[in-house]
Amino acid sequence: MSIVAADPTAAAAEAAQVNRHRRRGFGRYAGFKVLGALGSLMFMLVVNFFLFRVLPGDPARTMGRGRLSTPEQLAEFKKTYGLDEPVLQQFGTYLNNLVHGDLGYSILYHKDVSEVLAERFWPTMLLVGTSTVLAAAIGVWLGIRAGWDRGSPLDRFTTGGSLTLYSMPEWWLGLLLIAAFAVGIGPLPGIFPTGGLHSVDVDPTSLKGVLDTAWHLALPVVTLTLAYLADYALIMRGSLIDELRSDYLTTARAKGLRDVRVRDKHAVPNALLPTTTVVALNFGFVVAGAITIETIFSIPGLGLLTTDALHVPDYWLLQGVFMLSSAAVIAANLAANLLYGWLDPRVRT
Amino acid sequence: MLEVLEGLAGRRRRGRHGGQGTPRGTRVVVALALLAACLSPGLALAPARAADEPVTLTIGVLNDADSLNPFVGIEAMSFEMWQLTYDYLVTYSTKDLSPEPALAQSWDTSDDGLTWTFHMTDKAMWSDGQPLTAEDVAYTYNRVIDGGPEAATWGAYLTQVTKAEATDPTTLVLTLKKPNSSLPLLPIPIVPEHVWKDVAEKDVKTYKNEPTDGQPVVGSGPFRMVEGSAGGSTYVFEANPDYWQGAPHIDRVVFRVYKSEDPMVQALIKGEVDFVDGINALQVKSLQGRDGITAQNGNAPSFDEIAFNTGAIDVDTGDPIGDGNPALKDAAFRHALGYAIDTQQIIDKVYQGAGVPGSVIIPPAFSTWRWEPPADEAYTYDPDKAGQLLDAAGYKMGSDGLRTMPDGSPIGTLRLAARSESPTSLNTMNYFQEWLQDIGIKADVVSMESSKLTNVILDGNYDAFEWGWYVDPDPTTMLDYLTCGQLGSWSDSWYCNDAYDKLYQEQLTEMDKDKRVELVHQMQQMVYEDAPYLVTAYDTIGEAFRSDRFACFAQQPEPGGVWLFQSGAYSYLHVRPAAEAGDCGGAANATQASETSGESSAVSTPVIVGVAVVALAVAGLVALLAARRHRTAADRE
Numbered sequence: 001m002s003i004v005a006a007d008p009t010a011a012a013a014e015a016a017q018v019n020r021h022r023r024r025g026f027g028r029y030a031g032f033k034v035l036g037a038l039g040s041l042m043f044m045l046v047v048n049f050f051l052f053r054v055l056p057g058d059p060a061r062t063m064g065r066g067r068l069s070t071p072e073q074l075a076e077f078k079k080t081y082g083l084d085e086p087v088l089q090q091f092g093t094y095l096n097n098l099v100h101g102d103l104g105y106s107i108l109y110h111k112d113v114s115e116v117l118a119e120r121f122w123p124t125m126l127l128v129g130t131s132t133v134l135a136a137a138i139g140v141w142l143g144i145r146a147g148w149d150r151g152s153p154l155d156r157f158t159t160g161g162s163l164t165l166y167s168m169p170e171w172w173l174g175l176l177l178i179a180a181f182a183v184g185i186g187p188l189p190g191i192f193p194t195g196g197l198h199s200v201d202v203d204p205t206s207l208k209g210v211l212d213t214a215w216h217l218a219l220p221v222v223t224l225t226l227a228y229l230a231d232y233a234l235i236m237r238g239s240l241i242d243e244l245r246s247d248y249l250t251t252a253r254a255k256g257l258r259d260v261r262v263r264d265k266h267a268v269p270n271a272l273l274p275t276t277t278v279v280a281l282n283f284g285f286v287v288a289g290a291i292t293i294e295t296i297f298s299i300p301g302l303g304l305l306t307t308d309a310l311h312v313p314d315y316w317l318l319q320g321v322f323m324l325s326s327a328a329v330i331a332a333n334l335a336a337n338l339l340y341g342w343l344d345p346r347v348r349t
Numbered sequence: 350m351l352e353v354l355e356g357l358a359g360r361r362r363r364g365r366h367g368g369q370g371t372p373r374g375t376r377v378v379v380a381l382a383l384l385a386a387c388l389s390p391g392l393a394l395a396p397a398r399a400a401d402e403p404v405t406l407t408i409g410v411l412n413d414a415d416s417l418n419p420f421v422g423i424e425a426m427s428f429e430m431w432q433l434t435y436d437y438l439v440t441y442s443t444k445d446l447s448p449e450p451a452l453a454q455s456w457d458t459s460d461d462g463l464t465w466t467f468h469m470t471d472k473a474m475w476s477d478g479q480p481l482t483a484e485d486v487a488y489t490y491n492r493v494i495d496g497g498p499e500a501a502t503w504g505a506y507l508t509q510v511t512k513a514e515a516t517d518p519t520t521l522v523l524t525l526k527k528p529n530s531s532l533p534l535l536p537i538p539i540v541p542e543h544v545w546k547d548v549a550e551k552d553v554k555t556y557k558n559e560p561t562d563g564q565p566v567v568g569s570g571p572f573r574m575v576e577g578s579a580g581g582s583t584y585v586f587e588a589n590p591d592y593w594q595g596a597p598h599i600d601r602v603v604f605r606v607y608k609s610e611d612p613m614v615q616a617l618i619k620g621e622v623d624f625v626d627g628i629n630a631l632q633v634k635s636l637q638g639r640d641g642i643t644a645q646n647g648n649a650p651s652f653d654e655i656a657f658n659t660g661a662i663d664v665d666t667g668d669p670i671g672d673g674n675p676a677l678k679d680a681a682f683r684h685a686l687g688y689a690i691d692t693q694q695i696i697d698k699v700y701q702g703a704g705v706p707g708s709v710i711i712p713p714a715f716s717t718w719r720w721e722p723p724a725d726e727a728y729t730y731d732p733d734k735a736g737q738l739l740d741a742a743g744y745k746m747g748s749d750g751l752r753t754m755p756d757g758s759p760i761g762t763l764r765l766a767a768r769s770e771s772p773t774s775l776n777t778m779n780y781f782q783e784w785l786q787d788i789g790i791k792a793d794v795v796s797m798e799s800s801k802l803t804n805v806i807l808d809g810n811y812d813a814f815e816w817g818w819y820v821d822p823d824p825t826t827m828l829d830y831l832t833c834g835q836l837g838s839w840s841d842s843w844y845c846n847d848a849y850d851k852l853y854q855e856q857l858t859e860m861d862k863d864k865r866v867e868l869v870h871q872m873q874q875m876v877y878e879d880a881p882y883l884v885t886a887y888d889t890i891g892e893a894f895r896s897d898r899f900a901c902f903a904q905q906p907e908p909g910g911v912w913l914f915q916s917g918a919y920s921y922l923h924v925r926p927a928a929e930a931g932d933c934g935g936a937a938n939a940t941q942a943s944e945t946s947g948e949s950s951a952v953s954t955p956v957i958v959g960v961a962v963v964a965l966a967v968a969g970l971v972a973l974l975a976a977r978r979h980r981t982a983a984d985r986e
Binding site: 071072073108109175182193294300312 | 579582803818821829
């Protein structure tokens with residue numbers, strides 16, 4: 001609520017004009033960004049194909065070592081999976097398939113790439129998505145409190161703690177948590193499972209299945225959340241500290257506002273911009289998975305899929321995985337750009 | 350694009366420790382964790398089973414199945430799945446993996462070796478109630494003989510076979526162009542014709558053969574797969590109560606795929622799994638001291654070797670290619686290096702004692718085929734002898750303390766390629782480098798990914814590398830890898846020796862087993878002396894199981910072999926709950942039950958903790974909203 005009473009009609013007219021201006025500027029800005037994102041995606045689709053063909057290794061040789069023992073078997077295998085075709089012909093097939101929405105055939109798992117991706121997508125979303133949301137929420141919350149009371153015990157604790165967690169390898173943290181909470185140390189019973197996404201006999205869509213999945217995901221999600229926390233806490237703290245000496249805060253205080261209100265209504269919204277960017281960008285990386293945590297906790301996610309596919313190399317699966325992750329990153333970038341443009345009109349020019 | 354790149358850079362740390370398998374430093378953590386767990390013995394106890402609950406054997410493995418379709422899958426895990434699901438015409442003995450009756454109770458060969466007649470059981474049934482007959486076997490083999498993906502996977506086992514024919518429901522006849530000495534070993538799973546006749550050859554590579562909605566895959570084996578898919582993380586099998594060789598003594602087998610060894614070992618200690626496969630020697634050692642757990646390093650049918658570039662050529666023109674060191678093209682030079690390798694040291698230091706020092710290309714597991722080098726020919730660690738042999742071959746010591754080529758030019762530096770994903774490979778090559786140094790040969794260890802190494806080998810751009818082979822129960826495939834016919838294909842040493850090839854062809858068609866053994870011995874001796882490979886070690890596979898719950902796993906080969914992932918489903922048919930083990934039904938060489946009994950636990954941890962986790966999340970959310978509301982209320986003042 002403004003303190004000074006102004007002419008209501010004039011204010012409304014002015015606001016309407018600003019709004020109209022904002023909307024037009026924003027539409028143009030958004031259009032450009034969407035086109036740019038589409039361009040990036042097209043570019044990635046083409047690059048993906050050649051990127052993986054440059055990798056050393058031959059799928060037939062990696063997969064067939066010790067199995068396809070005669071040259072005839074090797075030749076038959078290459079023929080079956082189209083590995084004997086010239087690269088340009090393979091590229092043509094790739095483009096043609098893409099246009100028809102077909103991501104190709106995974107030589108590693110002998111089924112359609114889209115099917116493999118679908119199986120691995122949700123475990124990763126559950127694991128990395130939940131962790132990112134939790135880390136962002138807790139990190140921002142901690143960062144605000146730490147930055148506002150710089151030098152306070154909470155600040156020192158948050159900064160020190162999150163830096164320690166940040167510099168700790170994720171797999172090490174994960175193994176420590178397994179040792180402590182899954183196996184149990186001393187009087188501590190091992191109440192969590194050592195790995196996997198859910199138990200063998202439960203239907204993941206039933207209530208019992210949901211609870212069972214939560215039980216399985218608790219440790220990996222905590223590990224990842226702790227590992228990601230510093231990102232958000234430190235950025236939030238930093239940008240809030242930048243705002244601390246701003247004149248508008250003095251003004252707000254002079255108006256007699258309570259400290260918490262000054263922080264939450266005046267300082268935080270301004271300090272939130274850099275964090276918004278980081279959050280949005282990191283969401284793009286959710287589908288890239290978390291290779292080390294998926295490995296330690298044996299969660300069948302996209303991160304592990306990528307390493308398995310690289311090992312062969314399974315070109316088609318790699319193309320699929322990278323298409324998915326680049327699309328996600330591009331989409332997240334677009335979202336960040338749009339959000340930013342909407343929040344801060346200065347960037348639209 | 351700029352934002353994309355920035356984003357990538359900012360997030361790189363997620364993949365920082367990425368890669369295949371667990372980072373090496375993990376071992377330390379496990380040692381710590383195991384130590385910690387040792388301090389709390391009571392917690393390692395497994396909940397006891399209620400009397401009416403099905404007996405489930407849960408097996409922790411490190412790899413998933415690449416396909417459940419027996420005509421396209423090629424990974425070890427897939428083979429294990431088929432062994433449970435299907436039957437085979439002939440199986441392998443646990444003792445030395447020689448042929449043993451399975452569906453075929455007996456067989457005979459015509460004098461010219463061109464006709465094989467198999468006499469089958471009439472008791473085998475498919476899980477959908479249809480009888481399994483010789484028609485199914487003939488159908489399966491003919492799919493392979495007719496080419497396509499089926500031939501890519503199994504063709505090598507049916508070479509020379511022109512047709513498979515069922516003359517009556519229990520008689521199968523194979524007709525051959527030329528004798529094939531590897532028969533009757535046929536590791537091809539027999540599939541039901543009435544299911545597979547609907548799968549056209551062009552659809553084979555996309556046919557998944559996975560259970561749908563709990564409907565098991567139609568098979569005839571001791572277990573039926575009810576859940577699982579290629580690349581999946583669990584595979585569930587139910588016992589076939591009507592199995593023609595007698596029902597298994599357990600109700601279910603569950604495979605759980607772990608992606609790193611350490612959590613899998615923890616799961617065994619905790620009792621989440623009953624068996625773990627593929628753990629390392631240190632883990633075996635730490636598990637051996639535990640009550641209720643039995644662990645071993647089982648001899649695997651494989652060997653690890655240092656291979657040399659004996660002269661890469663363009664297969665079409667015969668011209669030399671690549672930049673291999675000329676000294677290594679000389680068999681005398683390579684032979685001398687055989688005395689510079691301390692294989693015992695490699696076993697002790699690199700394999701932590703879990704292995705057998707290497708010698709020839711047929712592992713000790715295959716006692717029938719293996720040639721044991723006599724004492725006066727065997728490579729012993731003897732740098733002086735290596736030096737003398739090198740002197741005699743003209744590689745004299747130069748003034749700078751390095752040996753030279755016979756023409757006096759420097760040998761240069763040998764590049765020893767290690768596979769970056771294998772610490773064993775790297776350590777072996779580090780030792781080899783030192784030993785070469787001792788006899789006056791300079792060498793560098795270079796580490797590269799095995800996929801890169803494959804390319805380097807094909808281009809001939811290498812001197813030596815470390816790798817290994819799994820060896821089939823029949824020696825033909827292993828012997829084949831060193832023939833001239835494999836140059837540019839699987840040959841990785843570019844070894845080509847006409848005398849060896851002649852013996853190879855002879856042993857392919859030699860139907861007299863004793864004569865064939867003699868030929869195979871000669872070939873091993875040739876490779877041993879010419880040394881395209883210097884076999885460093887016969888590796889082991891670390892295995893452990895809860896002997897307080899299960900007993901009667903049988904080793905293959907006997908003694909010292911692996912408990913699971915064998916050739917044949919022997920162990921799965923014999924394993925019993927520890928309490929009911931008795932004398933394991935008289936099975937030889939079976940592991941006995943241990944004394945420890947489990948503690949009963951009535952609570953269902955998943956549900957309780959799951960509720961707690963969800964409750965905690967909800968409480969957090971509520972607290973957050975409450976705080977917000979409270980603040981809003983305060984602000985309204």
